[in-house]
Amino acid sequence: MPKIAYKRRQEKGELTPHRLKIKKDDMVRVISGRDKGKTGKVLEVDRFTRKITVDGVAIVKRHTRPNPQKQIKGGIAEKPMPIDVSNVMLLAGTVPTRVGYKIETVGETTRRVRIARKSGETLDKK
Numbered sequence: 001m002p003k004i005a006y007k008r009r010q011e012k013g014e015l016t017p018h019r020l021k022i023k024k025d026d027m028v029r030v031i032s033g034r035d036k037g038k039t040g041k042v043l044e045v046d047r048f049t050r051k052i053t054v055d056g057v058a059i060v061k062r063h064t065r066p067n068p069q070k071q072i073k074g075g076i077a078e079k080p081m082p083i084d085v086s087n088v089m090l091l092a093g094t095v096p097t098r099v100g101y102k103i104e105t106v107g108e109t110t111r112r113v114r115i116a117r118k119s120g121e122t123l124d125k126k
Contacts, residue, residue, distance in 0.1 A: 009048055017047035017048055018048070018050050020052075021090070021114065022052060022088065023045065024044065024045055025041060025042060026041070026090055026091075026123075027039060027041055027042075027090070028040065028042055028052075028089060028090055029088065029096045030054070030057055030087060031087060031088060031089050033058075033087050035057045035058055038054075038057050039091060040055040040056045041054070041055045042055075043055050046082060049082070050084060050085050050086075051082035051084055052082060052085050053080050053083075054080060054088065056080065057080060057083065058080055058083050059078050060078070060079065060080075060081050061076050061077070062078075062079060063075075064076075064077055090116075092116035092118065092119055092121055093121075095119065097118040097119065098116075098117040098118070099114050099115070099123065100114070100115045100116075101113065101115065102122075
């Protein structure tokens, strides 16, 4: 979400963003709901509402009317809707796992790295 949207939400008096353990481009598996068992890549994360959009999960059909002024073609379009972050688990390889953190020191820099609770492997790419 763009920084402008964050500022706008804070001006409205909404809550501060939540710290989520799932990030964009992570692979997740849905653990509850109508799409239980499906896996997909996280497309978008909304930290204010604790919702994520997963590719191929919670697909809905939207009927749009053609509008030549805005170059919109009419018809039925399918798009993924956001689901709550509590309904998914992060995948480490093919195994769903909880997320933990470990402090990693390289030279003088220290950073928090996400690790898989089941296998202990590092989840962050960098």
